[in-house]
Amino acid sequence: MSELFQKLSDAVVDMDEDLVEELAYRVIEEQEDAFEAIDKGLTKGMDRAGKLFEEQEYFVPELLMCADAMNIGVEILKPHIKVNGLREKHKVVIGVIEGDTHDIGKNLVKLMLETSNFEVIDLGRDVPPQTFIDRAIEEEVEIIMISSLMTTTMDAMADVVTNLREQGMKDRFKVVVGGGPISQGFADKIGADGYSKDAANAVRLCQKIVGEVV
Amino acid sequence: MTTLLSPKDRLLRTLAKQSVDRPPVICPGGMMNSAVVEIMKETGHTLPSAHLSWELMTALAADVQNYTSFENFGIPFCMTIEAEVLGSEINYGSLECEPKIQKEIFNSVKEVNFLPQGAMSKNHRVAAVVQSIYNLSKINSDIPVIGSLTGPLSTAASLVDPMQFLKGLRREAExxxxxxxxxxxHLIEYAKLMKDNGASVISIADPTATGEILGPKMFEEYAVTYLNKLIDRLHEMKIPVIVHICGRMEAVKPQIAMLHGDALSVDAFVSLKNLKSEISSVTTMGNLSTYLLEFGTPDKVYLQTERLLADRIDIIAPACGLSTSTPLDNIKAFTKAIIERHG
Known part of the structure; x- marks a missing residue:
C-alpha cells in the first residue's frame, strides 16, 4: 500500500484539513489511484476515527472535524476516480421524527454511513411518519432510519412501522431506530427491524441488512 | 421532626443539606414539563396558547400541581424562550407536542449578532413567564415556584447550527x-427576573451538555465553566439551583463533581445510589423512568418509586422530559408513593 494512503488516513484521524489537502494533491501528482486513496486512505482514517469514537477517545466535535478533513480529500480526489472503480451504493432514508429537532445523532449516523458507501437521503428533522414512507418509496431505498432524542416523540416512531404494516409495505423496507431514549426493547415493541446504540453500530447494522458483511 | 414541613421548606431545606421529614417529590417544568394532555383536556387550559399568555400559564401550572400533587409549581413548559429572545425561529408546537427550535439563526459562532443586555426583560415571552411566576408565588406560599432555565450550551446550540457549533468548540475556541x-x-438576566418575582428555586436543564457528545475535556472547558458561572451568580442572588445532566455520565464523572449546583438531577439509566457513594457531597435528584411513567401501570410506578425511597434519593422526580400522553393515574401513583407513605 502506498505510504501516502497511510498518511492520508493519519491526517483524517488527526483532523488536519490542510495536510489532507496537501496529500490529496500529491496523490494526483504522483498518479496514484484516486479510488484507492479514498478507500484505503481517507475512508480508513474515518473508520479509525469511528473506532476512537466508540472507545470514547473521540467525541462528537472530534468526529465532525475528522469528517470535514475527509470530505476535503474526497472532493479533491473524486474527479480523478476511474469509473470502473465505483461500487454500487445502497440507499437509505434517514430523519428525525416529528416533534423533535435534535439532529446531532442523526447527522452522525448519516456521516458514518456516507463514508461507508451508502447513499443517504436526508429528510432533516421534525419529519412526519408518513413522509418517511413516501420518500422511501420514491427513492427506492432499502432501509428507513428514524432518530429521536425525546421520550415525547417515541409514539410517532411507532407510527412509521404501523403505517407501513397497514399499507402492506412492512416487508419492503427494513426499519432501524435509534436515539437517546430508544432501546432494543422499544425497537422490538414497535416492530422495528433493528436498533443501534450509536453511529458506528448503525453502519454495521446497515451493512448486515444489505448483506455487505464486513 | 415534630411539625410537618411545608413543601417549600422541605425542598429548600433539602437543597441546603438540612434535615427533612421525607424527600420532596417534584417536577421542575421546562424540559421536565408535566402538563400532560389528560389534564389540559380536563381543565381547558391548554398548550400551545399557555406558552404565550401569563393568565393561561398560571392557570395551567396550578392545574398541573393540583392534579399531579407534585410539590412545586414549575414553569415555563418548554425550552425555547431563551433562544427566541436571542433570535432563533420557534415553532410553538401543539397540544401534544412541545415547542421546538424551527431554525437556528446563525450558521457559525463567528456570525453571531450580539444583542445588548436587557433583551430578556423586553421580551413578551419572558414577561409571560415572570408574571406567571409572580402570580403562582401568591397562590400558595407553601408551594415553591421553580423557574426552569435552558442551560448555556443548549441555548447556544439553539442559536448556532449544532453541528457547526460543536466543531467551533475546538476550531474557534476563542x-x-x-x-x-x-x-x-443573558441567562443570568432572565434568572434574576425569575428570582425577583418569586421563584424559590432555579432548575437548569442542559441536554446538549452531555459527556457522550462533548467528552471530558470539552465538558469541563465549556459545560462546567458556564454552568458554574451561571450557578455562582444565582448563588450570589441567594437562590438554590438544581442542575439536570442528560446521558450516562460515565465519561465525565470527575467533571460532574465540579458542578456548583445544589442538587444533581440525572437520567433514568444512571444509578443515583452509586453516584451518592462516588460523589459524597452530592444532593441527588431523580430519577423515575419516564418510559415507565408513560407505558407502565400505577402499581409498577408505585413499586419503582419505593425503590428510589429505599435508595435514599434526596429529591424524587422524573428522570427526563415526560411524554404529554403520560397517564395521569401513573403520575398520581408516583407522587402518592412518596406523600402517602409518610402521611
Whole structure:
C-alpha cells in the first residue's frame, strides 16, 4: 500500500484539513489511484476515527472535524476516480421524527454511513411518519432510519412501522431506530427491524441488512 | 421532626443539606414539563396558547400541581424562550407536542449578532413567564415556584447550527468562549427576573451538555465553566439551583463533581445510589423512568418509586422530559408513593 494512503488516513484521524489537502494533491501528482486513496486512505482514517469514537477517545466535535478533513480529500480526489472503480451504493432514508429537532445523532449516523458507501437521503428533522414512507418509496431505498432524542416523540416512531404494516409495505423496507431514549426493547415493541446504540453500530447494522458483511 | 414541613421548606431545606421529614417529590417544568394532555383536556387550559399568555400559564401550572400533587409549581413548559429572545425561529408546537427550535439563526459562532443586555426583560415571552411566576408565588406560599432555565450550551446550540457549533468548540475556541459568555449573561438576566418575582428555586436543564457528545475535556472547558458561572451568580442572588445532566455520565464523572449546583438531577439509566457513594457531597435528584411513567401501570410506578425511597434519593422526580400522553393515574401513583407513605 502506498505510504501516502497511510498518511492520508493519519491526517483524517488527526483532523488536519490542510495536510489532507496537501496529500490529496500529491496523490494526483504522483498518479496514484484516486479510488484507492479514498478507500484505503481517507475512508480508513474515518473508520479509525469511528473506532476512537466508540472507545470514547473521540467525541462528537472530534468526529465532525475528522469528517470535514475527509470530505476535503474526497472532493479533491473524486474527479480523478476511474469509473470502473465505483461500487454500487445502497440507499437509505434517514430523519428525525416529528416533534423533535435534535439532529446531532442523526447527522452522525448519516456521516458514518456516507463514508461507508451508502447513499443517504436526508429528510432533516421534525419529519412526519408518513413522509418517511413516501420518500422511501420514491427513492427506492432499502432501509428507513428514524432518530429521536425525546421520550415525547417515541409514539410517532411507532407510527412509521404501523403505517407501513397497514399499507402492506412492512416487508419492503427494513426499519432501524435509534436515539437517546430508544432501546432494543422499544425497537422490538414497535416492530422495528433493528436498533443501534450509536453511529458506528448503525453502519454495521446497515451493512448486515444489505448483506455487505464486513 | 415534630411539625410537618411545608413543601417549600422541605425542598429548600433539602437543597441546603438540612434535615427533612421525607424527600420532596417534584417536577421542575421546562424540559421536565408535566402538563400532560389528560389534564389540559380536563381543565381547558391548554398548550400551545399557555406558552404565550401569563393568565393561561398560571392557570395551567396550578392545574398541573393540583392534579399531579407534585410539590412545586414549575414553569415555563418548554425550552425555547431563551433562544427566541436571542433570535432563533420557534415553532410553538401543539397540544401534544412541545415547542421546538424551527431554525437556528446563525450558521457559525463567528456570525453571531450580539444583542445588548436587557433583551430578556423586553421580551413578551419572558414577561409571560415572570408574571406567571409572580402570580403562582401568591397562590400558595407553601408551594415553591421553580423557574426552569435552558442551560448555556443548549441555548447556544439553539442559536448556532449544532453541528457547526460543536466543531467551533475546538476550531474557534476563542469565539466560542466569547459566545458562551454572551449567552450566559443573558441567562443570568432572565434568572434574576425569575428570582425577583418569586421563584424559590432555579432548575437548569442542559441536554446538549452531555459527556457522550462533548467528552471530558470539552465538558469541563465549556459545560462546567458556564454552568458554574451561571450557578455562582444565582448563588450570589441567594437562590438554590438544581442542575439536570442528560446521558450516562460515565465519561465525565470527575467533571460532574465540579458542578456548583445544589442538587444533581440525572437520567433514568444512571444509578443515583452509586453516584451518592462516588460523589459524597452530592444532593441527588431523580430519577423515575419516564418510559415507565408513560407505558407502565400505577402499581409498577408505585413499586419503582419505593425503590428510589429505599435508595435514599434526596429529591424524587422524573428522570427526563415526560411524554404529554403520560397517564395521569401513573403520575398520581408516583407522587402518592412518596406523600402517602409518610402521611
Amino acid at each position: 469565539a466560542s468562549h466569547r459566545f458562551m459568555d454572551y449567552v450566559c449573561d
